[in-house]
Amino acid sequence: MEKGRREDVLEAYPCFLAIPPEDWAQAEMLSLPPSTLHPIREGHRFQHALFVVEGRIRIYRTTAEGREITLYRVGRGQCCVLMMASILGDVPYEASVAIEQEVNVLLLPVPVFTNWMAAHVSLRRFIYQQFTDRMLKVTQLLESVSFQPMPVRIAAYLLHAAASGDSNAIRITHEQLAIDLGTAREVVSRTLKKMAREGALSLSRGTITIVNPGYLQEICQPQ
Template sequence: MLDKVPHIVSCFPSLSDISIEDWSDEGIIMLDLQPSFVFEEGQFLDHAVLILEGTVRMYKISGSGREITLYRVNGGECCPLMMSSILGETEYEASACIEKRCAVVAIPVDVFKDWMDRYKSFRQFIFKMFAKRIIIMSNLLDSINFKSIRGRIAEYLVEMTDDGRDNLTITHDTLSIELGTAREVISRTLKSLEKEGVLQLSRGQISHILREDLKKYIEQ
């Protein structure tokens, strides 16, 4: 484990103050998690997980079975909902699935709490993660409550093609999960946008995306 500390610290500079003795605590382990691995809502956690590499999607499933993506956690980050469950000693209030293979360091809950108490830089990092995700969750709630589905689809497509692409590989099912609405609603709205000439649809693909034209729908 000690051999891996330099790499961990390079991903999480806030851990640079942690002493070698603390890194030697029993139970700190490295894990390699493969895509499709799922951690389900409602469990009590015995480790805090810091993601060194990869991507985890956090999501909720309603009583009716509808799924919505809350946010994603990438390398150099941790999940605030996980930290909240640990600090509040409550059940984990979301589900998580591995989208891209993850290398993680798992820290026993007692060790994690001790580090939070004793190391200011680590504590500040955790609080920053909370603040960042609160903003993301607030934006998600605003989008769900105040924007039309047409506006939400337009916003998603604009965000996902901000690298200059005019196409996106995504199914209607996946888009419905990302936006937390029914597949039929997604399909109907996309067909309407296609008729208006701002995108083209094919199996598993949305192409010829006119980002500037879509932007006018975002506030609708």
């Protein structure tokens, strides 16, 4: 791998700093646009470990009814723990991948990656921390799906999206919101329209604007 590209990787993933330059010969970089269809599907067996250097991907499962539910997203400096479980456990991948923003990914042949894992504690520590963080978030997602009413889940999602994007205008369709929440679009649309009638939201094509954050915050309060 060229020195400039290796430096980009090391900036995003300091856990690779201990890898000597001569060990990077089999590493590659790959760019993929959002228009890439089904880059990785459930049942895939990895020949390479992937690390996102730029951009963002969405990890999701598909139900028996064909409905998608978003598990989490992976951006710069992160890794997909289900991919790691597939590689380290030598089992098929249990999710699918969608590209949300054009990505540059580091590709490491699986034998190279597993050798690096065995030899470098900084890489092992990074992977284990990613497992801890992701499993906590997936557990929270499952608890939300199982126990929280839909208005609470939608309100919490919109408040988080507004805080993350530093704007009360959230560019998302009802369909995309339903996929992220693992429910039907009709359920999301019905709930959003009720919130709009009560003055909490303004709905337009592809955008949901929070008009009354206090209304949403009140919904999220434990009863």
